[in-house]
Amino acid sequence: QVQLVESGGGLVQAGDSLRLSCAASGRTFSGYGMGWFRQAPGKEREFVAAISWVAAITYYGDSVKGRFTISRDNAKNTAYLQMNSLKPEDTAVYYCAAHSGGNYYSASSFYSWGQGTQVTVSS
Numbered sequence: 001q002v003q004l005v006e007s008g009g010g011l012v013q014a015g016d017s018l019r020l021s022c023a024a025s026g027r028t029f030s031g032y033g034m035g036w037f038r039q040a041p042g043k044e045r046e047f048v049a050a051i052s053w054v055a056a057i058t059y060y061g062d063s064v065k066g067r068f069t070i071s072r073d074n075a076k077n078t079a080y081l082q083m084n085s086l087k088p089e090d091t092a093v094y095y096c097a098a099h100s101g102g103n104y105y106s107a108s109s110f111y112s113w114g115q116g117t118q119v120t121v122s123s
Contacts, residue, residue, distance in 0.1 A: 002027045002098050002112050009094060009117030012086055020081040020117060022096030033099030034072060034079040035110050038092035038119075048094070049081060050104040059104045063089070086121045093118050 008020040022034065035050035049070035050059040058070055069082040079096060094117050097110035
């Protein structure tokens with residue numbers, strides 16, 4: 001089973017950028033689609049972005065489309081989430097996870113969740 005560790009979160013101002021990293025260890029990173037989700041206090045976990053293993057096809061939630069970019073570096077066993085033009089409503093704990101199959105937009109299609117990294121965007 002793959003283990004995932006997120007990093008790169010922090011406190012930024014609206015309009016700033018951050019890049020989150022998701023480092024994988026254990027079982028090989030290759031062959032897995034990867035996803036990012038986020039959860040704000042009192043809210044359900046929300047799909048942010050995902051990238052497939054085959055052809056690196058990307059998927060984005062409507063609220064981040066055009067501002068966030070997901071990528072992966074298989075040689076480094078790391079997935080990334082570049083977040084630009086951050087807004088206060090992007091404030092949440094961000095989690096990465098490995099895709100186990102099925103709908104990329106659904107958290108139930110992912111496993112091996114990381115511990116999360118906090119992103120706070122001030123206005």
